Amino acid sequence: MNISEAMKVLKTNGYKATGKRKDILVYFENADGYRTAKDLIQHLETVYEGISFDTVYRNLHLYNEVGILETTELNGEKHFRMNCTHRHHHHFICNTCGKTKEIEICPMDELKNNTLADYDIEDHKFEIYGLCPACKTA
Structure with a gap:
């Protein structure tokens, strides 16, 4: 899934496509593999000073719920990556x-x-x- 497809999924499900939401998608599109919420927060803090864990977790949960991100658990912690919808693998x-x-x-x-x-x-x-x-x- 790419950013424009993900933004369409958000809009189709009735959610606004804000700057923060797009920046989260850009982060995962550029990530090579699964990343944690902590990784994302550290990245976003360079642009959004004082961004809250709640905002990040709420958006990660939303993206997972609508199928934009997929999750796995590594070392007891939830990790996220952009959903690979192009074929079964x-x-x-x-x-x-x-x-x-x-x-x-x-x-x-x-x-x-x-x-x-x-x-x-x-x-x-x-x-x-x-x-x-x-x-x-x-």
């Missing part, structure tokens, strides 16, 4: 830097045909956690 996520790598195959195909053949699967999420090459050698 999964991620490898680095535990140290949060960088992601798309995984093109889906293990659900095998599971639906064998282990879970008699089950109605409504959704799924498959993530692999570890260290990316840069963090592995650091």
Whole structure:
């Protein structure tokens, strides 16, 4: 998802497209992988002095709720990234830097045909956690 698509999603859902909201989207569009609310706050404080945690968390929750951002949990903390809606895929996520790598195959195909053949699967999420090459050698 890009910024213009995300802004359309906001407007379609009845939300205003403010400068802060656009700046949050720019941050995630430029981020390489998942980022925390703390990362976002540190970035926004350079432009919006005294921005509150409440404002940031409220917008992150909104973006997740309307499908602009996707979330995962790393080291007990919620992390966010721009939603990848262009095709079905999964991620490898680095535990140290949060960088992601798309995984093109889906293990659900095998599971639906064998282990879970008699089950109605409504959704799924498959993530692999570890260290990316840069963090592995650091």
